[in-house]
Amino acid sequence: MRDAFIRGLVAAAEKHPxxxxxxxxxxxxVLDDFKARFPERYVNVGVxxxxxxxxxxxxxxxxxxxxxxxxxxxxxxxxxEQIRNDICYHGANVKIxxxxxxxxxxxxxxxxxxxxxxxxxxxxxxxxxxAPGDPLEVEQILQTFLEDDGPCYLRLGKAGEPRIHAKxxxxxxxxxxxxxxxxxxxxxxxxxxxxxxxxxxxxxxxxGIMAGLASMPFLKPVDNPALLHVIGDIPLLCxxxxxxxxxxxxxxxxxxxxxxxxxxxxxxxxHIREHSIKxxxxxxxxxxxxxxxxxxxxxxxxxxxxRHSHAAEHA
Amino acid sequence: MTATIEPxxxxxxxxxxxxxxxxxxxxxxxxxxxxxxxxxxxVLYGSxxxxxxxxxxxxxxxxxxxxxxxxxxxxxxxxAERGFFPISLxxxxxxxxxxxxxxxxxxxxPGVEVSTGSLGHGLSIGCGMALAAKRTGQSYAVHVLxxxxxxxxxxxWEAALFxxxxxxxxxxxxxxxxxxxxxxxxxxxxxxxxxxxxxRAFGWQACEIDGHDVTALLEAYRxxxxxxxxxxxxxxxxxxxVSFMENQLAWHYKSPKAxxxxxxxxxVAESVRGAA
Numbered sequence: 087m088r089d090a091f092i093r094g095l096v097a098a099a100e101k102h103p104x105x106x107x108x109x110x111x112x113x114x115x116v117l118d119d120f121k122a123r124f125p126e127r128y129v130n131v132g133v134x135x136x137x138x139x140x141x142x143x144x145x146x147x148x149x150x151x152x153x154x155x156x157x158x159x160x161x162x163x164x165x166x167e168q169i170r171n172d173i174c175y176h177g178a179n180v181k182i183x184x185x186x187x188x189x190x191x192x193x194x195x196x197x198x199x200x201x202x203x204x205x206x207x208x209x210x211x212x213x214x215x216x217a218p219g220d221p222l223e224v225e226q227i228l229q230t231f232l233e234d235d236g237p238c239y240l241r242l243g244k245a246g247e248p249r250i251h252a253k254x255x256x257x258x259x260x261x262x263x264x265x266x267x268x269x270x271x272x273x274x275x276x277x278x279x280x281x282x283x284x285x286x287x288x289x290x291x292x293x294g295i296m297a298g299l300a301s302m303p304f305l306k307p308v309d310n311p312a313l314l315h316v317i318g319d320i321p322l323l324c325x326x327x328x329x330x331x332x333x334x335x336x337x338x339x340x341x342x343x344x345x346x347x348x349x350x351x352x353x354x355x356x357h358i359r360e361h362s363i364k365x366x367x368x369x370x371x372x373x374x375x376x377x378x379x380x381x382x383x384x385x386x387x388x389x390x391x392x393r394h395s396h397a398a399e400h401a
Numbered sequence: 402m403t404a405t406i407e408p409x410x411x412x413x414x415x416x417x418x419x420x421x422x423x424x425x426x427x428x429x430x431x432x433x434x435x436x437x438x439x440x441x442x443x444v445l446y447g448s449x450x451x452x453x454x455x456x457x458x459x460x461x462x463x464x465x466x467x468x469x470x471x472x473x474x475x476x477x478x479x480x481a482e483r484g485f486f487p488i489s490l491x492x493x494x495x496x497x498x499x500x501x502x503x504x505x506x507x508x509x510x511p512g513v514e515v516s517t518g519s520l521g522h523g524l525s526i527g528c529g530m531a532l533a534a535k536r537t538g539q540s541y542a543v544h545v546l547x548x549x550x551x552x553x554x555x556x557x558w559e560a561a562l563f564x565x566x567x568x569x570x571x572x573x574x575x576x577x578x579x580x581x582x583x584x585x586x587x588x589x590x591x592x593x594x595x596x597x598x599x600x601r602a603f604g605w606q607a608c609e610i611d612g613h614d615v616t617a618l619l620e621a622y623r624x625x626x627x628x629x630x631x632x633x634x635x636x637x638x639x640x641x642x643v644s645f646m647e648n649q650l651a652w653h654y655k656s657p658k659a660x661x662x663x664x665x666x667x668x669v670a671e672s673v674r675g676a677a
Contacts, residue, residue, distance in 0.1 A: 126536050129567075137525045137559035144529020147515065148537075149460075168556075172522055176507065176515060 087242045087278075088185050090221035092116055094228040095153060099124050102232065106145055110138050110156040113185070117155065135160050139168035139180075146178035151232075157186045158200045162207055162239070173237050174210045180237050182207070187217060187241035188278055188328030189358075189377075192370040199373075200241070201358050204276075205333025207239040208306040214259070217241040219280030219301040220250040226257035227303055234259075243278040250280045250301070260309035262316045268298030271322040271388055272351075276302045276335045279326040279356075282374070285381035286326075286388070293389055297324075302335060310342050314349060321395070323351040324388060328379065331357050354391055356384055405448065406615050412482055413443035413615075417642050417669045419478035419491050425662040427495035429503055433640040433652035435475035437579045437612075438546065441635055442479040444618040445544060454484035457511040463541050464514050464530050468523025469548035469577060470504040477501050477510070485512035521554025523547065524574065528560050531572040531630075545574045550582030553591050558603075565604025570626035574605075577612065579639040581650055600632045612637035643668050 096119055099105045106127045107120050121128045127150075131138045135156065142152040154161050161182050162169070173180045184200060191198035208215045214234060218224045224242065231238045255263045262274065266287055275283035280301050287297040300316050302308075317323060323343075327335040336355035343353065358377045366376055374380055378387075420435040446452075450463045467476050474494055481488045493499035500509035504518030517523050527545040534541055551557060564572050578596070580587050587593055600607040606627065610617040612635025621633045639653070640646030643665040657665055 129532070131563060132559075134559035134563070136521075136556040137528070137563055140522055140525020140556070140560070141529035141532065141563070143515075144526040144531075145533045146529075147526070148530050148533035150533055167519055168522060168525070171516065171519055172526055 087218060087221050087224050087247050088116060088245045090224040091183065091228060091240070091242055092119065094225050096120050096123065098228065098232055099127065102151060104150050106150045106152045108138050108142055108152060108154050110135050110154075110160055112156045112160070135165040136168050139165040140172050142180045143168070143172035143176060143178045146173070146180050147176060151179045151181070151235075153181045153183055155183045155185070158184060158191060158198045159203060160184075162200070162203045166206060169213075169237070170210055174212050177212055177236050179235050181231050181240065182238070183240045183242065185242045186244055188243070189370045189373045190244045190278070192368055192373045195367070196364070201328065201330050202333075203239075203241055204305050204327070204329050204335075205337075208333060210237070212236050213306065214238040214304070215241075215306040216304050217277030218303045219263075219275060219277060220247055222249055222251045222254045223257060223263070223301065223303050226255060230257065230259050241277055247278060248281050250284050257303060258309070258312070260304045260307040261312040262300040262302050264316055265299040265301055268296040269320070270295050270392060271297040271324060272317060272320040273297055273299045273324045273326055274302050274335065274339060275299065275326040276305060277328055279328050279379065282379065282381050282384065283326050286384040289381055289385035290388060293385075295389060295392060297388065305335060305338055308338055308342065313339070313342060314346065317349055317351060319349065320351050322354060322388065322391060324354045324356060324384070326356045326379070326384065328374065329357055331355070331359060352391070352395070354388065356387070405619065409443045409447040409615050412447045412479075413439045414669055414672060415482050416442060416475050416478040418666055419481070419488070420475040421643070421657065421662060421665050421669065423474045423478065423491055423494040425657045426492070428656045429474065429495050430654045430656060431471045431474070432655075432657065433581070433646055433649065434469065434472045434548065434577075436641045436643060436646065437637045437639045438469075438472055438577050439475060439642065440613045440615060441546065441575055441577065441618060441637075442475060444615055444622065446479045446483045448619060449622045450544070451541070452483070452512070454512065457485060461539065461541055463544065464527070465544040465546065466514050466517065466523040466527050467505050467546045468517050469520065469546060469551055470517030473501070473503055473505045476505050476513070480510070480512040483512070486510070520548070520551040521556040524557055524560035527572055527574075528563050528567075528569060531564070531569040532567055534571055535567070535569065541571070543572050545572070547574060547576045548582075549576060549578045549580065549587050549593060550590070552576065552593055553582075561600065561603045561605070564630040568628050569630045570628050572630040573622065574630065574632040576632065576634050577637050578634050579637040581639045581648065581653070583653060585650060597634055600634075605629060606631045607634065609634040609636060611635075613641055642672060
């Protein structure tokens with residue numbers, strides 16, 4: 087995802103002479119191409135995220151479109167008030183990009199787990215929030231950000247994530263992206279959980295359960311009719327997110343469903359429960375598994391839920 | 402020189418009086434912080450800043466970011482006196498439906514560059530504006546007005562490192578060094594001294610002047626850029642111009658009652674004759 091983003095950003099900088107890239111002394115070697123080609127629009131501000139956010143606002147208020155690039159929680163939580171006051175309140179054209187969203191920096195420990203970012207960023211007025219599911223989604227979302235003249239947040243994984251979509255999907259702001267159709271359940275996945283979700287529906291199919299899959303790259307805005315259309319009359323709706331339980335995909339979906347009188351699927355959420363991986367060391371996959379976010383656990387929980395519902399109906 | 406100074410002093414008296422009336426009518430706080438920067442604002446808006454009230458967003462304008470956003474009343478007063486909006490609007494300060502909030506707010510207020518109020522934000526924004534000007538070949542200056550207490554914020558020093566590194570000599574910081582912050586004197590709460598040495602060590606061209614001396618302020622602002630960002634440490638008196646408010650921490654919080662307002666306005670008016 088990271089590489090798809092950088093490629094797209096360099097191409098965008100060719101087209102947009104006001105596009106700047108700021109980094110907080112992170113992104114070693116991956117930003118070299120941008121820096122070499124657009125030195126006048128590149129700044130490594132140093133290890134100073136509050137300053138980076140304020141500088142970004144200042145450049146944006148002077149006509150720039152500014153991308154702020156760093157990892158994990160640094161470009162978001164560390165400077166949240168600068169983002170709220172200096173960027174969002176002024177409607178500044180600043181795009182905040184965090185690499186290593188979720189548990190991508192698993193072994194690096196708690197400080198590097200970015201699992202509250204979506205909630206925090208989505209709470210800010212005017213901020214658009216996206217977490218693409220594969221490299222093809224990154225390219226498309228970057229385009230929607232370039233067309234937006236206000237603040238946006240992009241949560242990326244790291245590098246080397248598989249492509250899930252067969253061909254580049256057309257992504258409209260706030261719309262879910264259907265991947266696989268299915269009648270028994272629908273998995274809605276945001277961010278890097280898309281590959282795991284894909285594995286889970288394959289496991290379910292082997293057990294005779296036809297589960298569908300849609301990616302939800304946008305946490306904010308969410309296009310309600312588009313989402314409800316994808317949900318249709320599915321009996322079981324599962325949300326998958328590499329994020330804490332509050333303010334993420336589960337809550338975004340629940341907020342929409344609670345206003346719906348026609349559609350009321352059962353909601354089965356998969357997320358990282360508070361402190362569920364506290365003190366554990368492991369790779370991204372190992373920590374996801376510890377949090378119950380691996381394909382086998384997800385598939386088993388869905389199967390179990392459907393069998394119980396079925397049994398209840400026939401009791 | 403007198404010809405230049407007198408209109409600035411008149412401007413300063415006018416905005417002191419406006420701020421006193423505004424704060425009294427709204428039962429608002431921070432009058433001490435307002436009076437402290439009256440002469441600085443009068444010099445900036447009266448002589449230094451290249452701005453055009455008929456085109457508040459004109460691209461070539463000089464920028465002023467008042468990072469100590471709690472001094473909002475006198476900032477609005479200065480903008481109104483400079484012609485950005487009618488002076489009558491000042492009467493609505495902090496009232497329901499008014500655009501004039503208790504901390505500097507840009508929304509619907511012509512002439513305000515950025516909204517401030519949480520301390521420690523303005524210098525970074527100023528760095529961004531100054532860097533953008535440098536890199537896009539524009540010649541405007543960026544001014545940032547800080548309070549001394551605000552310099553407790555770490556973000557100020559992040560920006561203080563950044564500006565000299567990028568040779569932002571189009572950036573001018575004024576620190577309103579009145580020596581009093583929320584809970585007491587700067588010395589007692591969190592000592593900044595040796596203050597000027599800190600800025601110099603960070604790579605700034607620094608000077609220290611009397612922040613109520615119009616001539617000294619003019620001279621400091623007219624220094625030519627020489628590759629470094631500049632900081633003017635303006636030694637000021639909190640509550641300056643009203644005897645019973647001067648150097649009194651209480652006037653960071655209190656709002657003048659009717660008799661106090663009358664006396665304060667009389668003293669500010671009296672200073673006309675005093676200065677003449």
